Amino acid sequence: AIERTLSIIKPDAVAKNVIGKIISRFETNGLKIVEAKMLTLSRELAEGFYAEHKGRPFFEDLVKFMTSGPVVVQVLEGENAIAKNRELMGATNPQEAAEGTIRADFADTIDANAVHGSDSPTSAEREVNYFFGG
Ligand code: CMP
Numbered sequence: 001a002i003e004r005t006l007s008i009i010k011p012d013a014v015a016k017n018v019i020g021k022i023i024s025r026f027e028t029n030g031l032k033i034v035e036a037k038m039l040t041l042s043r044e045l046a047e048g049f050y051a052e053h054k055g056r057p058f059f060e061d062l063v064k065f066m067t068s069g070p071v072v073v074q075v076l077e078g079e080n081a082i083a084k085n086r087e088l089m090g091a092t093n094p095q096e097a098a099e100g101t102i103r104a105d106f107a108d109t110i111d112a113n114a115v116h117g118s119d120s121p122t123s124a125e126r127e128v129n130y131f132f133g134g
Contacts, residue, residue, distance in 0.1 A: 003081040004034065005118045006127035011069035012112035014038075019072055022102055022115065025088055026076055035075040035132045041067050049130055058111070065111045073131050082124050085117040 009022055023033065041049070046066045053059050076085055090101025093110045097103035107114040118124035 002077065002079060003121070003124065004075050004077045004128055005082045005085050005124045006116075006131065007074050007076050007085060007118075008116040009072040009074075010112065010114055010116060011065065011071055012108065013106055013114040014070050014072060016106065018106050018114075022106065023074075025102055026085070029084065029088055031076040031078040031081055031084060031088075033074050034077045035128075036072065037074075037131070038070055038072045040070045043067055049127070061111055075128050075132060082118055082121060086119065089115050089117050 009019055013019065013022060026033065043063060046063045050062060053062065078084060088102055090097030090103040092113060094103040094107035094113055102115050103113050118127045
């Protein structure tokens with residue numbers, strides 16, 4: 001089915017000047033950018049976005065990192081967009097990401113892991129609405 005999913009190009013990838021290379025991966029793999037914006041997340045916006053991770057040991061570092069510089073937030077649309085985007089990103093930990101994936105090619109650590117992508121239809125709906133709702 002045609003789905004929509006939320007993608008974030010994180011501060012490490014923006015700082016590395018690889019926004020275009022990452023977006024190119026989406027486009028050449030059949031995903032269309034249907035919404036996009038560049039912004040620096042406030043603590044409040046980052047904490048709300050990652051609310052499900054509140055209380056996890058990595059939460060504070062995650063929020064610090066995600067507010068450390070500009071990000072590009074976009075909605076990707078296409079056939080099986082949610083799973084397709086996760087396949088293109090590779091594993092959360094770049095050390096475990098398959099060859100040729102975005103994280104294998106552009107990420108350094110589990111926090112500075114280049115991209116975020118929604119992990120299910122439920123989170124995709126919430127996350128798209130969080131940044132582009134109303
Ligand atoms: P992301 O897909 O943006 O969702 C939560 C983020 O927390 C994740 O990518 C990682 O960058 C970061 N993170 C740090 N440590 C962990 C961990 N142990 N498990 C999952 N995510 C982690």
